[in-house]
Amino acid sequence: MTWNPLALPNAVGKTIAVTGANAGIGYFASEQFASAGAHVILACRDPERAEAAISAIRRRVPGASVEAMPIDVSDRGSVARAAASLVEREGLDVLLLNAGIVHAPRARATDAVGNELVLSTNVIGHFQLTALAMPVLERTPGARVVSLGSLATLLARFPLDDLQQEESYDSWHAYARSKIAVQAFGFELARRLRAAGSDVSSLVAHPGYSTSGRTPGIRGVNQPSHAKRFVDNLQAAWTQGKDRGALTAVRAALDPDAVSGQFYGPRAVTKGAPVASWATPTTRSPRVGARLWSLLEEYSGQRFEIG
Numbered sequence: 443m444t445w446n447p448l449a450l451p452n453a454v455g456k457t458i459a460v461t462g463a464n465a466g467i468g469y470f471a472s473e474q475f476a477s478a479g480a481h482v483i484l485a486c487r488d489p490e491r492a493e494a495a496i497s498a499i500r501r502r503v504p505g506a507s508v509e510a511m512p513i514d515v516s517d518r519g520s521v522a523r524a525a526a527s528l529v530e531r532e533g534l535d536v537l538l539l540n541a542g543i544v545h546a547p548r549a550r551a552t553d554a555v556g557n558e559l560v561l562s563t564n565v566i567g568h569f570q571l572t573a574l575a576m577p578v579l580e581r582t583p584g585a586r587v588v589s590l591g592s593l594a595t596l597l598a599r600f601p602l603d604d605l606q607q608e609e610s611y612d613s614w615h616a617y618a619r620s621k622i623a624v625q626a627f628g629f630e631l632a633r634r635l636r637a638a639g640s641d642v643s644s645l646v647a648h649p650g651y652s653t654s655g656r657t658p659g660i661r662g663v664n665q666p667s668h669a670k671r672f673v674d675n676l677q678a679a680w681t682q683g684k685d686r687g688a689l690t691a692v693r694a695a696l697d698p699d700a701v702s703g704q705f706y707g708p709r710a711v712t713k714g715a716p717v718a719s720w721a722t723p724t725t726r727s728p729r730v731g732a733r734l735w736s737l738l739e740e741y742s743g744q745r746f747e748i749g
């Protein structure tokens with residue numbers, strides 16, 4: 443089937459949870475899911491920003507079915523509470539692991555239990571959330587977990603013995619390695635689900651290069667300054683808005699022909715329509731995936747067994 447991002451399949455009856463849904467790609471993915479008729483759970487850390495996003499979706503998508511759910515993905519207790527609320531539901535068709543620190547802090551920071559903050563936010567919290575949400579995903583026919591990868595995975599090494607950057611910290615490596623870990627987790631999850639004969643799928647999508655200055659202005663959600671618009675528009679040849687950046691994740695979540703382990707990216711690498719894409723051997727490696735899985739169990743304090 444050819445995929446038309448402007449004519450999404452009917453998603454009435456589906457429940458979709460999106461982390462980091464109050465801004466950027468998470469917001470636009472949520473809006474697109476709502477426009478297809480899904481019930482969307484906007485999982486956000488700030489209640490006011492979540493409400494602003496909900497109001498915006500209701501303004502832009504008449505009749506949208508949306509609700510907020512509190513979660514700070516860098517806080518183990520908050521993730522556990524959010525997962526418990528998901529597990530109480532009748533079903534969860536898609537769990538979109540989108541929240542992330544994109545601009546890593548210059549100096550190494552940690553979460554409350556000492557994990558490096560970018561790794562904690564982008565990877566460890568999502569690993570814990572997925573592990574704890576498995577019961578509701580398992581009882582929802584055709585459920586999917588979608589992880590947000592990045593082109594940054596092409597540009598960095600992945601030293602599994604120093605993921606927390608305890609020896610020497612570098613903000614670029616913190617981000618790039620976190621995204622390598624996200625992709626490796628998504629593909630390892632697909633392998634483990636398949637080996638266990640599970641009906642749940644795991645897919646990975648990267649949004650190319652999507653900037654807020656190229657994104658429609660939406661009150662309370664995306665209000666870049668004139669200077670930001672000007673600078674971002676200078677890069678228009680190879681960038682897109684976050685509304686378009688969301689298209690790959692939305693395809694991974696809703697395309698009936700998508701299969702577990704698939705990777706989507708924009709057609710012109712940094713921008714464009716969502717198509718099947720190429721992921722680095724490191725992120726596809728079963729050896730890397732298995733080692734990473736044990737590390738994430740250790741860092742999150744969460745065993746994650748499937749089947």
Ligand SMILES: NC(=O)c1ccc[n+]([C@@H]2O[C@H](COP(=O)([O-])OP(=O)(O)OC[C@H]3O[C@@H](n4cnc5c(N)ncnc54)[C@H](OP(=O)(O)O)[C@@H]3O)[C@@H](O)[C@H]2O)c1
Pocket residue numbers: 461462463464465466467468485486487488491513514515516517539540541542543544563564590591592593621648649650651652653684687
């Ligand atoms: N934009 C790109 O070109 C690009 C490229 C490759 C990959 N990605 C990936 O796409 C995802 C979204 O990126 P984006 O550009 O849309 O970023 P963004 O506009 O900065 O939005 C990030 C979202 O994550 C939320 N978040 C951050 N830390 C959180 C935490 N501890 N708990 C809960 N939510 C948290 C933010 O909430 P607050 O508003 O509360 O901070 C916000 O809603 C990220 O995973 C990123 O790595 C983006």
